Amino acid sequence: MLNFDPHRWLEEHQEVPEISSLATLAATHPKTGKQGNEWKLFDSNSLDENGEKRELEGDPAKVARPAKVVLREWSVSLAALDGGKPSPGIDRKVWRELIECSLWWLDGFGQQAARDGWRTGDVFGFRLDHPRQGGLIDRLGTARNLLLDGKRARWRSHGDLVMKFNAGAYPELPAFWEAD
Incomplete structure (x- = not known):
């Protein structure tokens, strides 16, 4: 009833x-x-x-930065990078891997992430003292099987191991091109 x-x-x-x-x-x-x-x-x-x-x-409503602005900042920053000149403290091979992964990610997921509120530190953050424990790009490495759902990213690494990362985890991390 x-x-x-x-x-x-x-x-x-x-x-x-x-x-x-x-x-x-x-x-x-x-x-x-x-x-x-x-x-x-x-x-x-x-x-x-x-x-x-x-x-x-x-x-x-006025505090949030428009997705177009964020996406443009990411694009301009990545376009200015030189694959042969890594930031101090970053190995040349790791540097190229970060740039390649960033360009792949920006092309496929940049607009969605900007709309969903991902910040520069969440995506491109880098920790010199803790390799592979920075932002999404640092953790992704060479993996190219990403699923981005809102503020959560998931991918497979080393076979069947499912990795996860949430936006907002490390928003204050400096981008890998600013790491020193």
């Missing part, structure tokens, strides 16, 4: 304000439906003088 009361349903849904923009949605509490931004937005790419993530000001 169905216990659905349409009058009760209408009452509950009339209490929630109409959401007319992304900014309103971001400032709307999910349980109460009341306005009031209880969450703070942080820029994971910049730190304040105390080493803390810098709080972003303003309308949440």
Whole structure:
């Protein structure tokens, strides 16, 4: 037997304000439906003088960087790289592998990742002190069987071993071309 009361349903849904923009949605509490931004937005790419993530000001809809801008920054940065001149501390073979993987990834997944909110550190991040533990490109290596689903990447490495990486894991890592 169905216990659905349409009058009760209408009452509950009339209490929630109409959401007319992304900014309103971001400032709307999910349980109460009341306005009031209880969450703070942080820029994971910049730190304040105390080493803390810098709080972003303003309308949440205006804070997000457009995917076209992010994609262009990635494209310009990769186009400027020279396969014969690695960043200090990176082996020449690893450097070429990073560039080749980055170009392959950008061509097949760049637009999707930019739309899904991946950051430069998530994708191109590099840790000189921990090889193969940086961003997605560093971890991918020579694998070319990537599945990118929103903010999660999965691929097979060394046969049947399934590797996973989530966007947001290391947004502050410097890109491999900035590593020193």
